[in-house]
Amino acid sequence: ETGVTQTPRHLVMGMTNKKSLKCEQHLGHNAMYWYKQSAKKPLELMFVYNFKEQTENNSVPSRFSPECPNSSHLFLHLHTLQPEDSALYLCASSQDLRFLGSYEAFFGQGTRLTVV
Amino acid sequence: GQQVMQIPQYQHVQEGEDFTTYCNSSTTLSNIQWYKQRPGGHPVFLIQLVKSGEVKKQKRLTFQFGEAKKNSSLHITATQTTDVGTYFCAVIQGAQKLVFGQGTRLTINP
Numbered sequence: 665e666t667g668v669t670q671t672p673r674h675l676v677m678g679m680t681n682k683k684s685l686k687c688e689q690h691l692g693h694n695a696m697y698w699y700k701q702s703a704k705k706p707l708e709l710m711f712v713y714n715f716k717e718q719t720e721n722n723s724v725p726s727r728f729s730p731e732c733p734n735s736s737h738l739f740l741h742l743h744t745l746q747p748e749d750s751a752l753y754l755c756a757s758s759q760d761l762r763f764l765g766s767y768e769a770f771f772g773q774g775t776r777l778t779v780v
Numbered sequence: 781g782q783q784v785m786q787i788p789q790y791q792h793v794q795e796g797e798d799f800t801t802y803c804n805s806s807t808t809l810s811n812i813q814w815y816k817q818r819p820g821g822h823p824v825f826l827i828q829l830v831k832s833g834e835v836k837k838q839k840r841l842t843f844q845f846g847e848a849k850k851n852s853s854l855h856i857t858a859t860q861t862t863d864v865g866t867y868f869c870a871v872i873q874g875a876q877k878l879v880f881g882q883g884t885r886l887t888i889n890p
Contacts, residue, residue, distance in 0.1 A: 707868060707880035719876040754822060768825035769878055
């Protein structure tokens with residue numbers, strides 16, 4: 665148990681479906697991240713939120729829509745995905761990276777997404 | 781932004797052999813982190829290096845940060861089957877981005 669919980673663990677969706685991934689952290693961290701992990705790009709940063717504000721969008725297609733209602737929760741809304749979007753989606757949290765010190769990232773177990 | 785190149789991409793060893801993975805950057809790094817991801821698991825933080833020339837040890841694992849703070853290495857002495865997994869280095873890019881290297885996947889023949 666890392667203190668970061670992701671649901672669901674597995675998701676199969678059609679290209680016309682709309683689904684959401686959820687991430688919750690119980691560590692009191694201020695920064696939360698979405699990463700995509702696939703064979704082609706092992707750990708690709710998608711979005712960064714710091715104090716609920718999006719501070720990074722790593723050129724992610726608009727079919728991925730993040731939402732951060734508070735510092736403990738992060739969502740990734742999915743719509744009209746493509747088969748190549750099939751991957752492991754990992755959520756992580758850390759302290760504010762701007763303050764040097766222990767800012768190690770804690771990862772959730774991930775959501776294995778398959779787009780059919 | 782800062783990019784880190786991690787090599788090798790794959791490494792297969794016999795149990796008991798040593799293993800080393802390297803991360804290299806073209807720019808000076810403020811610090812570097814190392815993570816391990818077991819097969820089917822998620823990345824788990826191992827260590828953070830901050831100082832030039834820093835060397836840290838965790839049992840059979842030795843982490844080094846180069847004098848110029850442009851490279852780092854993770855060395856495992858006498859590998860065991862429990863060391864199987866992918867090892868990633870990670871650096872802060874800009875103010876808020878934690879960016880990972882491509883990872884080195886270690887497999888071990890028992």
